[in-house]
Amino acid sequence: MTETFADRLHQTRLGLGRRIVEHIRSGTSDLADSAMRNAVSVYTDPARHAVERQKLFRETPVVACLSSDIREPGQYRTFDETGVPIVVVRSRDGQVRAFLNACLHRGARLAREPAGKANLFTCWFHGWSYANDGRLAAVPEAERFTDACGASALGDSDHLIAVPAEERYGLVFVQATPGSTMDLDTHLGDFGPQLELLELDKAERVKDGVLPVASNWKYALDTYGEGYHFAALHKQTLAPYFRSDITVYDQFGPHHRVLFVGRELEAWVDMPEDQWGVDDALGGIHYIFPNTILFAGAVSPGKRYYTTFRHFPGESPGETVTHKAVYAPGGVRDEAHRQEVDAAFDATAHVVTTEDYVVSAEGYRNMLAMPAGATVIYGRQEISLQNVHKTLAEAIGLPLPAVTPAQSPLREAAE
Ligand code: FES
Ligand SMILES: [Fe+2]
Structure with missing residues (x-):
């Protein structure tokens, strides 16, 4: 019997649900093999920035909009x-x-x-x-x-x-x-079937806007890649609803999918699989290389929305504009539905602009003041950042600068 689209969708979600439950049960998470340092200059160097603008934004397929737009x-x-x-x-x-x-x-x-x-x-x-x-x-x-x-x-x-x-x-x-x-099929590779599961062709745009940030575009992008910061930065906004210690991560060539674990999923540990309701519950980040985040979220169980965040670098390494749009998956059903999705735009924009982008701008300003050779460190749970930075460097043909572990403030403190 051939597998239908609905079967494939359900099986994919069930597989992700099982991984989440296993992580909750055993106190684990998907992790990189080790922590990774990256040179601060990767964010601040104007020469690198110019190469990124050319190679990643002009010589790579970039999402312009949804088909339904x-x-x-x-x-x-x-x-x-x-x-x-x-x-x-x-x-x-x-x-x-x-x-x-x-x-x-x-x-x-x-x-x-x-x-x-x-x-x-x-x-x-x-x-x-x-x-x-x-x-x-x-x-x-x-x-x-x-x-x-x-x-x-x-x-x-x-x-x-x-x-x-x-x-x-x-x-x-x-x-x-x-x-x-443009060789789009090669670019998307095995991420295509995952994107297909979102049925984006049926989504309907409800609201859009522009979120500027005085930071490097990669610093802004990084904030969408890890849930580690929920407990601290988003203590009031996201942490009540999402765990910050579990990531479910899958890499598909240069692209990835990251799921964060809603606290309501903790109940799944004691429930049979067929009561989980995976089809209503799972959201997450789809990263479409090099700059697009597609977030699948839910206002409440069953009430889903999609948000696209497309990050574009300005002339200088410290200027970024994020184009954000929110969509009703399957189309807008009625006025109440439109209002819900509209409100989801405002809620996510509020978190991004008052928390993520404030930290991004302040952090970038700090980077400009750091001495040559300064580094940032991505933990094992920040696996998507590790892979994104490696992939971006490869794509632009400029290796990540060598870093010197001895400069670690953590290490110095430990010694
Ligand atoms: S008609 Fe377009 S520039 Fe003259
Ligand atoms: Fe965030």
């Missing part, structure tokens, strides 16, 4: 966050395409709203217009774009400059270099 033909969203002005649109034939958001006449910005629906993009400078598959459709006073013999300078090949864009598993990926080749 541009579900209808003509729906578009602008995507400027990599520094390259791009418009992502669902063309009349249903295919997602991306273009430089630049008019062929003299380069003016074409789509000037962050999102909308258009059969034609009309340039506001001189009124040239383009079909939503990028073809040049109309030119005012076209007869004046001719040579001395009256032959037009414009041809059928005039077309907005294409940027690689494709959808997979309800996500729209863009590689922000025109003319480059």
Whole structure:
């Protein structure tokens, strides 16, 4: 008998539930083999930052939005966050395409709203217009774009400059270099089937916003990777609901999934599996390399929401903008449901901006004051940070700087 999607989803959740119960029972967690030091300069070095911006944000597929954000033909969203002005649109034939958001006449910005629906993009400078598959459709006073013999300078090949864009598993990926080749299936690898389980194509955007932070983008990203900080930093906000000592971690190539353990799951230890309700209970972080966090959470059991946090570096290593959006999985059922998901946006944004991003900005400022050779230390429970930093370094072709363990304040204190 072939396994149905629902079976695969349930079995995956059950497998995760069993790992959680085993960890609760035995007081364990998924852990790295050892702690790891990383050079502070990985966060602060402007030269490294410039290489990251190029290699990770322009030469790697990056999530631009969800498929459902541009579900209808003509729906578009602008995507400027990599520094390259791009418009992502669902063309009349249903295919997602991306273009430089630049008019062929003299380069003016074409789509000037962050999102909308258009059969034609009309340039506001001189009124040239383009079909939503990028073809040049109309030119005012076209007869004046001719040579001395009256032959037009414009041809059928005039077309907005294409940027690689494709959808997979309800996500729209863009590689922000025109003319480059994007190999999305290789990029996603065995993470694809895990993303598929989220059924993101059915999710509906309820609210979005922008969370800036005066910190390095990796420092901001790190705060989404470990639950170790819940007990201290999120003492009032998350710690009452989540344990900080158990992580369930799976790596899929450069991507990962991390589950944190809600305290209500402690009751599972004394319950038969079929009463756990794994289908309603499990949330967690999906990290889509290099910059996207997709958080699956629940307002209350059974009332689920998805949040995307897409982190983008600014010009300097100490500037980051997080684009956050919240979605109703399966679509918005009614007004009450919309309000719940809307409230989930505000609640998570509050925790991030008043706790995680305050610590990120203060910590980054401290890093700038540290002497050469200073390090941070990732514990064994901060396994996702260890792997992310190794993977990022490999992807940009700059090894992590060698570190000197003797500089550890912990070690000095112990000696
Ligand atoms: S720049 Fe767009 S029509 Fe002139
Ligand atoms: Fe946090």
